[in-house]
Amino acid sequence: EDQVTQSPEALRLQEGESSSLNCSYTVSGLRGLFWYRQDPGKGPEFLFTLYSAGEEKEKERLKATLTKKESFLHITAPKPEDSATYLCAFSASGGSYIPTFGRGTSLIVHP
């Protein structure tokens, strides 16, 4: 069964303390791997799409990477405004390609 697991469930960082969030997936064929950010009371905001192992994408303090089994969201020198829940999702190449989401990592960055 295709599935996605995110870790850790929660992460507390000091401002400027870099870290990484993990997204492990089990899928027979990967169509795409997606990262979203979700603030409380808001809808998920799109960050990145990765399609193949070895691919990397960056946006400000965030960098997403992809291997054959997992994806990492690296946060460099985070700021309090980076506090949010980060969601990972994948689309499998078989079936209807509907994105399947993990439960997310809740990130809090303290000033």
Next chain:
Amino acid sequence: NAGVMQNPRHLVRRRGQEARLRCSPMKGHSHVYWYRQLPEEGLKFMVYLQKENIIDESGMPKERFSAEFPKEGPSILRIQQVVRGDSAAYFCASSPGGFHSGNTIYFGEGSWLTVV
């Protein structure tokens, strides 16, 4: 999130009433997806629609739930005879083409349903 419009943002219904949630996709998008997010749980897919067609409803409960995306107007998610377990955030997303084409989906701000 800009562009996908959902309303109402918050809705309170008594048990047994009907809830109707509306979603207007981003301009130029013709594909709509509905997800449900329960407290402490992830986003769960419900239904995927194109104009006048249901493409995939594998995540939709068999009873009381229905969805449509008419030729004119917004997509509607309808929940009949609501129960307390229906209390959740319902998110709509849209894409310009079918997801199989590789298009990313973009979410609205959600509709929060509370059943009392």
